[in-house]
Amino acid sequence: MMIEALIGVTLLSAFVVMLAPDRVAGKLAAGLSLLPVAGSLWMFGQFDGSGNALFESGTLAFETMTRWITIGPYTLNWHVGIDGISMPLVVLSTILTTLAIMSAWTPIDERESQFYALMLFMEASLLGVFTALDFFVWFVFWEFVLVPMYFLIGIWGGPRRKYAAIKFFVYTNVASLVMFIGFMALVFGLDVNTMDMPAIAQAIEAGAFTTTYGLGEETLKVVAFFAMFFGFAVKVPTVPLHTWLPDAHVQAPTPASVMLAGVLLKMGTYALLRFNFTMLPGVASDYAVLIAALAVVSVIYGAMLALAQQDLKRIVAYSSVSSMGYVILGLVAYNVYGLGGATFQMVAHGLISGLMFMCVGVIYNTAHTRMVGDLSGIADKMPVTAAVFVAAAFGYMGLPLMAGFAGELFIFLGGFSAEFAYAQLFTALAMFGIVIVAGYLLFAMQRVLFGPFSADTDYDIVPASTHDTVPIVTLVLLVIVLGTVPELFYGMIQDAVTPMVDAMASAVAPVFGGELL
């Protein structure tokens, strides 16, 4: 019942905050959001799951499964549970929400109670996405997440907030629809009478198809795979489906950006891992080269786009496209370091991109501009913020002993040992991202933080208040802890992805013995 309690408390907090007066809403929301933090950390401590949630061999932690409703021949269950892949993401969601709420205290000055209520509502939905194991339940949460984000952008956003909010909503919703159709086509073809994800995964593995609509089993799998891939790739986002992201980020208020980059994007890669790569590993392996090429393009092209930007927030937004490309590369590598690294990178990038957005937000709160050309040498006026910004930027560049390095290294180790054709070449190309990221972040830092002080703005540049610096310092420390002791999460992650690798090894012979040069 822990998961229900976690989601329930968060949802209840959302309602309480919504009814609270604006004046106290921020503090109240932060305080209440500590409950799910405590809950998730307690669950982390008590975590006793093993293996992968979708495999018969897997044991879930905090599992609940009760019959909920019946539609025709299909039974829908309330099925939630946590394995080594979802546990770190649950912890990430709760911690990041609290810190994002704190980072909202300064910039959000109207309709506060609604703002914080939506943040908490979003957290509850996110926790649902990462714990649900029945497709119906999962899909409901998946769509629920969009609603608060739509309002957060549309109400508290920048000048073009309506455009950004609608684009975000329509784009991701259309993607969800395609994904939904693809998945349903698969389920209706299978001999199952439930929407239970483990049951579906096992049925696909057993090849229990009753109909394939005249397409043939393999074709159906491929169609479903790409329908789902499209749906999730928009969320990640993967080039060329990424253009909603910079608009959403630039218009969104900073705390919403933190949630968007920190957790919402991970829904996409999490779903790719759970659905595409766990349920249809054969297709993933057949099309590995194509997917790896997409990953490499995302990494390099995303980084090049970041290099061209002048708005700090756009820089960070595009660099997310780049970093999430690594996750795709890790997934397609399909070995322990690849899949494990991809999952680890989700958490690491969640913390680091959240941190970067917060740092940009702290600067924006006082300077009211984010343009690189408008600011210079603000380290002189905002020493702590600048120090954290430097730490965050180096974290983003993958400095060893910070979380980003661990995630990227695992992915590179996995990618280089992967068995699809030209895996080494693809990995080496993607790794060039670490040079470009250093380029744009170092340039941005040199111009904004260092040099003689000047600010082309009507506002005084003053040091950030303590409640602005506490979240960013906390995040830096978390990033360092996770980079120094990756086993905290990586142990359970490995435990959950190893069965996938084993299943792949027994099912699919390593077909591609391609030559490198």
Place this chain on the structure above:
Amino acid sequence: MAGALDFTPAIPLLPFASFLVALLAGYFAPKLLPKGGAIPGIVATAGSLVLSVWTFFAVSQGDYLSETLYTWVVGQDTFSLHFGVLVDPLAAMMLVIVSLVAFLVHVFSLGYMNDEGETGLPRYYAGLGLFTFSMLAFVVADNLLMAFMFFELVGLCSYLLIGFHFREQGPPSAAKKAFLVTRFGDYFFLIGVVAVFATFGTARFVATGDGAHAFPHMAEQALAAAGGEGTMPGPVADFLDVVGMSAQNWFSVVGLLVLGGVVGKSAQFPLHTWLPDAMEGPTPVSALIHAATMVAAGVYLVARMYGFYALLPTVLAIIALVGGFTALFAATMGVVKDELKQVLAYSTISQYGYMMLGLGTGGYIAATFHLMTHAFFKALLFLGAGSVIIAMHHNEDMWDMGGLREKMPVTYYTFLSGSLALAGIVPFAGFWSKDEILYEALIYGAGESPILLVAYAMGLLAVFFTGFYTFRMVFLTFHGDARSETAKDPHGVGWNVKFPLVVLGILAATVGLVNMTPVAKFTGAHIEFLKDWLAGTEGTAFSNLGYEHYHHLLVDFAGYGAADIAPYVPAAISLALALGGAGLAWVLYNVDEPVEHTEKLGGAKTVLYNNYYQDEYQVWLAEGVTLPLARAADAFDQGVVDGVVNGISSVSLFSGSRIRRIQSGVVSHYAAMLTLGLVALLVVFGVTGGWF
């Protein structure tokens, strides 16, 4: 009783503690921090030095160490990643060098930073502490991944310290460049690390008892197997199948990839451009970077995994040629510089070129010897330059100096000692080590590998330039008449400046005596102490890290064979060249009122002043190629990729607005449409159903 090696992990951890103290106390309680963090730093590095010396003695008793300290990632069905300590003679020697130089730099900083009233001292000392920690941890790393991680941290620290004066325009830019250029090299290094794991399943330098393997040894086995002896280790054979290359070729690729990091950090051509700019950092930091930490890290890494490189003749030849070329190339640029620290910067690039030359030509002993002597005399020269800069009120232009010899004798004589060592004048330290490098290049070049003679020729020619620019610098700074008001009445320096200078001055004069190869050959006396030190003991796991083993690999795998040439004539030639260069400088610049003389170089002068346009083309690559490419990508993204997305929405909106017109609300229209629709349906059914 606990042995010295039980305390080895404390050697890097002590400076880390001083980093934490300076950082935390500097923020929360600056008043409690004595001397802005200098005292904790000095105490910590002194502690490291004592422990390093103790470790050194323990190693001299044959007590080596290879131990896993912390498993970073426990691999499931795959390899694990760990941090470990490896202490062998090479590491022990480097520990002493690094901790000694770091200690002296901390002491010197009291005079250079504290006495000069700098702000942000806790930040400075925190950076120094972290820098020392990273380098010491890099030195004791027992595997390539750990080495890479601390290599990167060394890069971070150089960024923080070069950009220490962040309120000015130059230092942040120089810091950015240093990190970016070395990051470019580290990109290749990281691929190399990943490739080593993928190929061998381990990145250990040495195999210890518990069934672990070492990748250089596995490479050796694989190459032997490819040559028909023994069997190839399973993982290596599998991976070679995947990449479809022969063992020799693939290992060469891996070796070159790792070398990318070395070229970046050790400022070898073409990634040397960051180093002269890095002079923007405070002078003690330059001393640390050039003598004992960042730049030394690259060369040390090659020495650390020499068991791998010694197998690969192609890579060795490339190392030798890059090194020889860099040595000559940088030395020529040093000839025309006007600023004291700039001359030293180019001399650093050139000297590390010599070390690479030594490593590439099989002169493992010679290169590590030069790494050691250079650490001392270059630290000395930078600290001496720092002393001059204090005296000159932070003016670094040599044309404003002159005549400082009488005003600051301690600085002068110690600086002179360092200069004699740098120029390679007998019996100062640099002579012995540089001469040995050239000698090794000559005998192996004249023996089985003639390509090395090219590298040798470049290295030899560079000796002349080195002698010239070194003494040009000495004469312009210290001799002749004072050419400015400050030079007439320089600022005095305290004990904290003189003490490090004296220590290093003595070392620069004497440390070469530990390996006097020509003298040993001449007298037959057994005085090549460094060679004995690095020879390696037979019969232990560590014998694979000794020179004896490397020599055997060079001969068996790389096909190196030495020609029988006595060392006296080559030594005499290089000494004559050094003296010739110094003599020319004497003639031109050791006068009361020296003039530039650079016009005599004609067109070459402009090229040299502009450093062969190396900066220009690299800036062009960044700003003339990459940035426009990024802008083009951005335009493409906004226009085409997002254009399609917006296009789809426009199409739906447009068609929606058109289709809406059908809903006119007029009943007769609806009736007409119903009828037309029915007719259309009938026609369709008719055609497909074959009614007609």
